[in-house]
Amino acid sequence: MTMMNIANNLQGMGVSPGIAIGRACVIRQAQAGITGETLADEAAVAGEIAHFHDAVGRSIRELRVLMAGAETAVADILEVQVELLQDPMWEGEVLSKIEADKKNAGDAVLEVTRALMNTFGSMEDEYLRARAADIEDIGKRVMRHLRNENGGMAGGGAMPVGGGGRGSEGDGANAVDDSDTILVATDLSPSDLIALDISRVVGFATRAGGKTSHASIVARLRGIAAVAGCGEGLDAIADGDMMVLDGTTGILLVNPAPEVVEQYVEKRKEQLATTRFLQSLKSKEAITTDGTAVHLSANIGSIEDMEQALEYGAQGVGLLRTELLFMQSNSLPTEEEQFIFYKNILVRAAGRPVTIRTLDIGGDKALPYLPLPKEDNPFLGYRAIRISLDRKDLFLVQLKAILRASVFGECRILLPMIGSVQELRQAKTLMAEAKEELTRQQLPYDADIRTGIMIEVPSAAIMADQLAKEADFFSIGTNDLCQYTLAVDRMNEKIKALYNPFHPAVLRLIRSVIEQGFLHHIPVEMCGELAGDPEATLLLLGMGLRDFSMNAPSIPVVKNIILQTNMTVARAVCTKEMNNIV
């Protein structure tokens, strides 16, 4: 252990959640170099070719041995490497360097793997970029066999990392265990991960890498916290340094003060308890003790959110906000760009229903490339469906993109800020136009796609009986409904306290919307913040709401409430709340 423990804080990318506290174990990789030696004659060429084939053959046999003892996900990685070793393209290039350029087998393998690593390393697709590590790995393996080194990685004797065997059982959540180890490396190859005995490893910190690098995948698979892309700061870490690593925030603390370590020990304990609880609920259906089933979906804005939604056990997407896609672009996303985005979400949802809300900008959300005139009352102004019905060109592009994506899953369209039947009819006319265009272009779409409306303007809530005859479903947006009903701007610090979604005026509107939906046989859902508020769960359940959509992390919390209650309790809560005097 070093005498000078220099404290240092690094920021990387959290790639596998959890908090790890332990001692650093630094893995340094030897770099093979190009020798520049060339081959004298044809006999030497033939010899090098045989040498190369022999090394590849031995590498493949070695990988097969490793695969036999590996868990499925790791075996999959190795299977890909076996395939790469037999790849005619890579083999052909190596052979041509030996035959035509008279290079020795080692130099040829190094040059070809480096070139391939550069090609894959610069690819746009994150998965393909991560394949550079596979190519590096097979290159190293073949190099080792070319040099006739059998190394410690030939299966069997795995190299232990960190202190001795596991001490007392349990997860050590309550204290810092000195034999807990955090691996520090430039990157970790699958071979490293299999060869190392990582039973004492609680975290990975890598200089390079991202979410799809091997180290990250293995870390998530085994529930090990990991931070990638820490950069050069990692080089200063020495073996035995005390480290704290947060795989959610990407924070890495080197030799922190004992009080800080204590804080993280506490945080780790809480996280473990929460994680276990959430995991125990993930696959449970949300059903009350007296048998009322509730549908819990997620509000999302990106493919990353979609992943998170599935992790939290969402049964679908009750609200896909399309604003994020528009806000992250430098120009209007084209029909094709939008189509790909919607399609990817639908494919990932794998048959679960996905409700796509058309563009909801204006108010507090503006687009840099679509300047909107400054307004005195932006929330009462040109926004959401009002823009879409005015800028039919933009709206048609979005509708066509959604319609085209609709064949890839269970897709529905949701219109924001509808205030009258007229607006709904206009939107439906444009929808028919979009469908016609697609038919003309012979592009497939779901002809029976359902179109619903947000109920977030009081006029819509009040006229829900008429709207229910023409909309396929309602989705109540409580944030706007509350601010419009109470005439309270929730961003205004001075009157924030007046913003109260539990105000009986708001609750009466919500209940009436649910009733109208019921009377007209259309589904009523809620995607506003109230849907994910655990304090509102019983109330909404009592009102008759059965479809809740919220930010994914709230799902297990709300589910937990539903699992423990029954409708008698929920109705009683509802009656009481509805009659509050404010």
Added chain:
Amino acid sequence: MITKDYIIRAPEGIHARPAAALVKLTRQFKAVIHLQKGEKKAPLNSLLNLLSVGAKGGDTITLFIEGEEESSAADALDQFFNDLKE
């Protein structure tokens, strides 16, 4: 020559193990098989080439099967793409 279009239904596309399995399957046949997505076309006997095509979930790809045993190769590939879901 047989040509066939498929929509990749696996969300991850032809990645990792499915890609390795596809290349392995292709090697069993004498027919020369190419896969095309958009502008990119690659022989299916090379995993590196297949991966660099970058076929993702939802993409439409075209297979070109030519030579001996082309109909049995086409059947086997048909089975493969129909099974490729998740």
